[in-house]
Amino acid sequence: MMRSLRLAGMVLALGALVAAAPAAQSDDPHAYAMRIPIVVGSRSTVQRLAIPAAALAASRTANLADVRVFDAADRPMPIARVAPAAGPAQRYDLVTLPILGAADALTITGVSLRLDGEGHARATQIDGTPAGRPTDSVILGVLLDTRAIKQSARALLLDADMPEAQPVTFTVEASADLKDWRPLAEQVVYRTPGHTPPRLNLGDTALENEYIRITWRAASRLLAPVTVRKAVLLTRPAAAAAVSIAASLPPLGDAHAAEFAMPSASALDTIQIVPTGTDMIIPVRIFGRDDRERSWTLLGTGTAVAAITSATATRSIALDGGPYRMIRIEADARSAGFTSPPLIHLGFSPRAILFVAAGKPPYILASGRAGATDLYLPAETVMTQASNGSVSSATVQAPQGTLQLAAVSDANALRRQMLLWSILLVATALLATMAWRVWKHGIASRAGPNS
Template sequence: MKIPARFVTLALAAGLAAPLPALAVDTPDAANAKSYAVRIPVTPVPDAPLQRLLLPAEALVRLQSAGYADLRLFNAAGQPVPMALASVPTQTSTQEQSVKLPAYPILGAEGAGAAGLEGLSLRIEERQGKRVVQLNTGKATTASAAPQKVLGALLDARKLKEPVAAMTLDADLPVGQPVTFNVQASKDLKSWRPLADTVLYRADASSAAASLGDTRLDLSMADLKDHYLRISWGGAAVTVRGATLLTSQSTAVRQRVSATMAVPALTNAHELVFALPFATPVAALKITPQGRNVLVPIRVLGRNNREQAWALLATSVVYRLGAAGKEQSSGPVELGGASVREVKIEADAKTPGFAAAPEIALQFEPAQLVFLAGGPGPFTLAAGLPGPAGAAAAFLPMASLVPGYKASQENTLPQAQLDISRIDVTGGAVAGPLVAAQAGGDGIPTRSLVLWGILLLGVLALAGMAWVLMKQTKKTD
């Protein structure tokens, strides 16, 4: 039986014209504070037109735009106020560490005194298992035959990598005799440059430390890598056992914003997949294995939907080790500001993997709003619009918001405060972790389901038309 072409065309049209499920949610009115996922009261600084506000984790974990477009600040009249987005400046952190260096005696001819060290090079010798420093006068026979005494001390500072701020001597001083100490540095034990000097005086024999003088020598952040230090003190009867050097390192750090996350379900020991309900770029993941003495090499991958292939974000080793009552855990796994909707953590197949799902915390780079406190208060910070489109960004250039703007001027503005205790979350406040544990989707993608649905509708339409034609053919026969 031949089916008329017009029936086939009608069947295909019926299948393709079937209504498709909506894949996008209509964007709500960006000027309505009630449309946002979270609203936080803001207390501005009185009588300050321009202010700044640090963005909290409660807002960052609900943004649906990687560029913070769905972020607004409303006044009491429901009007969005002019604002600009800015990064948070780094803070200088200084780390100090004490390094103890032993002193090696410098031997020279009797009666040479401190002046005998000037213009002479040194050589290091091993004598009966001990290291001593000998003056190199160029007259080895005469020097070795003459009586020798300790003229100074040598410190080996070649392994110091950080600048040295100060030095404290560990020395025994004679009673009632001022002693002048001179500290010099050299790379080759021939050419010396002065670093510091001090005069110490011990008045009482019962006291081991100096009574007068500054025992701490300021070295003015000297770079002593690959250097030797020479300490001389004239002809006084002094014993220098060593010195303590205080190294100092200044680093620029930016305090990140951290958000707790509920422990996701572990599908198997070597794979953990979870979804992120926001689009805010993630700076790092703090992954802490559960248990004791656990070490797992991992890979972190990410994607935005199931149609995409997994992309490698980072490789690292996470651990939790405990010994002698002290526990050590691995640092954050840097993701470089990745904006992904799904994350997969893969454990190395050569290891047992995770016995239980690890604890996970999200870290974000800090950001701040600079705004004009216009209109009546109080003010409200709103974040997070539903739907993939979110909202159009409302940020102004900093030069347009701040008259006569200069670089980093926003960091000098007064800082408004947030009242997190009065946070208003759509759907009710969530107790516990800020980010819920949502399972990642490894099933059939939504797009594939839609296409299969369309195909199935077309097949059913064709089957229906064929059945109708068969009935009509039987009646005709």
């Protein structure tokens, strides 16, 4: 008991010494990966600065805790976060229009096979007669008229019946002419007793005077029909355009997959993929995960389209998910894939800060330091230094260039290998010890008590 009390006292004393110790290193702007010059406005001491994509891509913390503003004397200036503007979510109750198709269009009455003299099949013939006018029809999907909705589609809530305990894959597509369809989402839904209505995430896809089509399928024959009675579309007003930075992928190891390590701890908002070489149009899916021990999480779907001219704008793919350390671009298996690495642009949600320009100019914006302490102040505290409540807009001279993305490296592979070898060596040593003891006991038993 006394020994436990002495040990607890030593631990508490050690904790007090660590807490009272000064910081090992002061905040040094040269310890940050990215440093960008700032041009301050002239009307106010308090400046509002939109963080450029290069600084967002360099950040090593998810909440941008490693963003700083330094003056010419390397002193950090007081800063505050600017809350991002977010519109309220809205709901639209949509009537489902059935998409019908014939259940059986051809009745087969017989199959014949013609063989040559050597017994090899040279020709086949199907003796069938088209059935009369189809009398039975099945529902192949539902159509939603969303042409009047000009906002970003976030999710679909379905009032639907579906078989229990059977995974059903729902596919959501959009089209302006009911002929050419672009994929919005594909999601597997598993119904359990007392299940909630299926929610299909659309990843804030912008609707442009389009219809939405929902179809479904299963790996085997459906045990019960799927019926979608009503759909509710959740939207929000279109947010400010993402700030993006051009990036180059590492060499492809697979024509249908490109993986890279995210250079930033910030979540990707969009990704733009432009095929190169002879590649033209490739349906893609975007996945994310934190390490190789986890499964891939679907972040968004879309189409990579080559730019025909310099004025051709390729649609960015909206991503719905948090920050991930690894990103995978997967081409549709039915396509030829990528013959060369595509060009990409990484898009981040717009972020801004307030800072007090109370030091010695010029000022720099610094970003990119793992483990940095969060030094943000409340915005109202920073605004006490604004004369008449006015704020000036500062700008940055963002560096031009292309971000070089690195291939995914398994940093834990060596550690896991060493752990496995250690376990193997320990197990071998234990077996050897047990075998030696058994052998020694056997020798002693054969020698007898008189030996």
